[in-house]
Amino acid sequence: EKWATTRPKHPPTTLALQHFDSTYSVQLGQLWPSVRAALLSERKYGALLNHFSHDASPADLEAQGCRDFITDTDTQAQLCSEQEPEVRLEEEDGVSLKKSHADQQLSSLRLSPNIKCLVFPRGNITRFKPAKPDMLGYLGYYLMDAASMLPCLVLDVQEGHSVLDLCAAPGGKALALLQTQSIDFLCVNDTSVSRTTRLKRVFHSYVPKQLLSKQKLRITSFDGTKWGEIERDTFDRVLVDVPCTTDRHSLIEDDNNIFSKSRTGERRGLPQLQLELLLAGIEAACPGGEIVYSTCTLSQVQNQSVVEQAVSLALEDRGIQLQVVDLRPLTHMFRKTFHFAPDLHVGEMVIPHLAANFGPIYMCKLKRLT
Amino acid sequence: TLLSAQRSHDAAPLCSKPVTELSLRSLANMGFTDIQAEQIYDSVSKARGGSTAKHVLSTLTALFSMGLNPSSVLKLLEKCPELYTVKEPQLQQRIDNLRKLGLVEGSLQRTVSHHPQILTVPVKTIKNVVVFLRENCLFTTHQITDILRDSPATLQENLDQLEYKFQYVYFRMGIKQTEMLKTRLFRFTLDEVRCRHTFLERRGLYQTPDKKGQTAVINPKLDSVLNIDLDTFLSNVAKASAEEYDVFQRLMAREWQEQEHYGKIEADS
Ligand SMILES: C[S@@+](CC[C@H](N)C(=O)[O-])C[C@H]1O[C@@H](n2cnc3c(N)ncnc32)[C@H](O)[C@@H]1O
Numbered sequence: 356e357k358w359a360t361t362r363p364k365h366p367p368t369t370l371a372l373q374h375f376d377s378t379y380s381v382q383l384g385q386l387w388p389s390v391r392a393a394l395l396s397e398r399k400y401g402a403l404l405n406h407f408s409h410d411a412s413p414a415d416l417e418a419q420g421c422r423d424f425i426t427d428t429d430t431q432a433q434l435c436s437e438q439e440p441e442v443r444l445e446e447e448d449g450v451s452l453k454k455s456h457a458d459q460q461l462s463s464l465r466l467s468p469n470i471k472c473l474v475f476p477r478g479n480i481t482r483f484k485p486a487k488p489d490m491l492g493y494l495g496y497y498l499m500d501a502a503s504m505l506p507c508l509v510l511d512v513q514e515g516h517s518v519l520d521l522c523a524a525p526g527g528k529a530l531a532l533l534q535t536q537s538i539d540f541l542c543v544n545d546t547s548v549s550r551t552t553r554l555k556r557v558f559h560s561y562v563p564k565q566l567l568s569k570q571k572l573r574i575t576s577f578d579g580t581k582w583g584e585i586e587r588d589t590f591d592r593v594l595v596d597v598p599c600t601t602d603r604h605s606l607i608e609d610d611n612n613i614f615s616k617s618r619t620g621e622r623r624g625l626p627q628l629q630l631e632l633l634l635a636g637i638e639a640a641c642p643g644g645e646i647v648y649s650t651c652t653l654s655q656v657q658n659q660s661v662v663e664q665a666v667s668l669a670l671e672d673r674g675i676q677l678q679v680v681d682l683r684p685l686t687h688m689f690r691k692t693f694h695f696a697p698d699l700h701v702g703e704m705v706i707p708h709l710a711a712n713f714g715p716i717y718m719c720k721l722k723r724l725t
Numbered sequence: 726t727l728l729s730a731q732r733s734h735d736a737a738p739l740c741s742k743p744v745t746e747l748s749l750r751s752l753a754n755m756g757f758t759d760i761q762a763e764q765i766y767d768s769v770s771k772a773r774g775g776s777t778a779k780h781v782l783s784t785l786t787a788l789f790s791m792g793l794n795p796s797s798v799l800k801l802l803e804k805c806p807e808l809y810t811v812k813e814p815q816l817q818q819r820i821d822n823l824r825k826l827g828l829v830e831g832s833l834q835r836t837v838s839h840h841p842q843i844l845t846v847p848v849k850t851i852k853n854v855v856v857f858l859r860e861n862c863l864f865t866t867h868q869i870t871d872i873l874r875d876s877p878a879t880l881q882e883n884l885d886q887l888e889y890k891f892q893y894v895y896f897r898m899g900i901k902q903t904e905m906l907k908t909r910l911f912r913f914t915l916d917e918v919r920c921r922h923t924f925l926e927r928r929g930l931y932q933t934p935d936k937k938g939q940t941a942v943i944n945p946k947l948d949s950v951l952n953i954d955l956d957t958f959l960s961n962v963a964k965a966s967a968e969e970y971d972v973f974q975r976l977m978a979r980e981w982q983e984q985e986h987y988g989k990i991e992a993d994s
Pocket of ligand 1: 503521522523524525526527528529544545546547550577578579580596597598599
């Protein structure tokens with residue numbers, strides 16, 4: 356009787372698992388059991404160091420065995436990826452999806468020295484303690500999936516840039532972007548008012564007021580799909596971190612779950628919403644600007660398909676030519692910390708693994724040529 | 726009783742007249758070699774002194790009554806020195822009880838030699854476990870004998886723990902009593918069982934059967950989950966790396982520890 360369940364027969368978490376079993380076993384094949392076990396087990400976090408806190412010294416965390424994964428890279432991997440580009444050039448992905456030269460990308464992979472994210476090493480399951488406020492009340496670090504740092508790094512923010520974060524709440528990635536301290540103007544948007552309120556609270560616990568002035572930061576609650584109508588050809592960088600099936604979350608939390616019967620319509624509509632958000636982000640970027648699309652789902656329909664459609668629709672309907680940027684140098688660099696899905700047609704994806712239980716995070720970078 | 730006196734007489738023919746005093750000579754008379762006798766003498770004097778020494782000979786007589794030879798008796802005592810302190814009537818009662826439970830000649834000796842601690846368990850405790858196995862787990866008398874023979878340590882387990890283990894395997898894994906017996910389930914600790922099972926379950930390779938006993942995947946047999954070494958389990962059944970399982974085990978251990986801790990706090994308040 357101890358095992359007789361009192362839960363409803365088909366709780367949303369169970370429906371989510373059934374759905375993933377049928378789609379991901381096909382999509383990931385042999386990899387799925389391993390990813391599945393990781394998704395259903397305790398995840399790992401990363402501690403994004405807050406430069407604005409007096410307690411931001413990583414010494415304490417390093418004493419516990421943590422390391423900054425961004426500087427602790429696989430040097431050997433870097434070497435062999437540098438020898439590779441010639442071979443890669445032969446690959447052609449069709450008319451609209453040209454991958455740029457790998458060697459070009461290597462030199463343009465300038466990661467901000469100010470973003471530091473500490474993680475416990477592979478196989479180590481130690482948990483982080485909650486961050487403590489310094490004497491001014493600023494917290495020393497922000498705990499988040501370390502793989503969510505990658506879209507921020509990939510965005511490659513440079514001195515003087517203006518940046519749009521189209522779906523920003525609760526603000527983890529925006530906080531990472533602020534750490535670079537090179538952004539001229541940051542615009543953070545999220546359609547949900549309650550979530551933007553939460554984002555503001557996060558900002559106030561991490562960032563000094565003078566950096567949150569109207570000249571430097573704008574926080575809005577618009578429907579992101581409409582952005583192209585408001586402000587076109589404007590931003591140097593646009594992050595489009597869309598709502599998705601939040602795979603990990605959907606497997607553990609029944610409340611408010613996207614797989615509950617009452618949200619079926621919303622769930623089915625996700626790829627369309629994602630496409631519209633990405634297209635709006637593309638329009639918001641200036642010619643020559645760069646857009647990063649990211650999700651925390653493994654779903655091909657919400658990842659690669661959305662990007663592919665956006666690329667062709669941008670050209671057909673809006674005359675915007677895009678280039679898919681090759682992120683392989685980056686995956687090579689960080690393969691000591693993350694497991695990446697092999698051979699995606701466009702973009703890169705961190706897949707969960709018990710020994711490195713981060714992700715899933717999908718990301719794809721587009722460069723506006725026109 | 727007349728009967729047990731008779732039996733000890735038969736089993737230890739060298740001991741012709743009742744002896745009460747422990748001495749090397751009395752031990753030699755029972756059939757121990759000089760060296761064996763000295764070993765026993767030493768351990769007894771090291772044990773609890775006077776009171777033990779007085780009843781040791783009758784205790785030994787009771788052990789001989791199972792038909793064990795002197796060197797088997799010695800091995801048994803080396804494995805479980807607590808037996809020196811058990812008095813003859815209790816010991817005899819426990820042996821008789823095991824016989825009543827179906828451990829007949831041959832299996833009795835093997836079970837006792839393999840797990841002499843079984844003779845330190847009071848008859849009442851064993852009766853409770855047997856009733857529990859029959860009434861709560863619906864094992865047949867015959868199956869219970871098998872459990873005693875194959876996994877005698879079961880008798881010393883905490884009943885709550887035992888119930889949890891049984892229910893876990895019965896309800897969560899959907900395993901019937903016959904298969905539990907075949908796998909000698911009770912030789913494994915709860916944590917061993919649920920760690921391997923949960924690992925398979927999270928990988929999508931094991932499912933709890935529904936009311937009709939059906940599953941969407943073919944569950945591996947309990948035998949191939951438990952009765953194989955870790956490497957074979959990982960390569961043939963779980964199809965996972967040792968690294969994954971190692972991390973998983975540590976995660977589970979922490980999870981269970983936290984649940985227990987949490988449970989205790991709840992029970993206290
Ligand atoms: C994956 S979350 C963003 C997480 C955030 N980037 C971070 O790192 O903390 C997706 C967000 O998209 C927002 N969203 C949903 N529909 C939107 C829309 N039409 N326009 C703008 N934001 C939207 C949701 O409120 C949600 O906060």
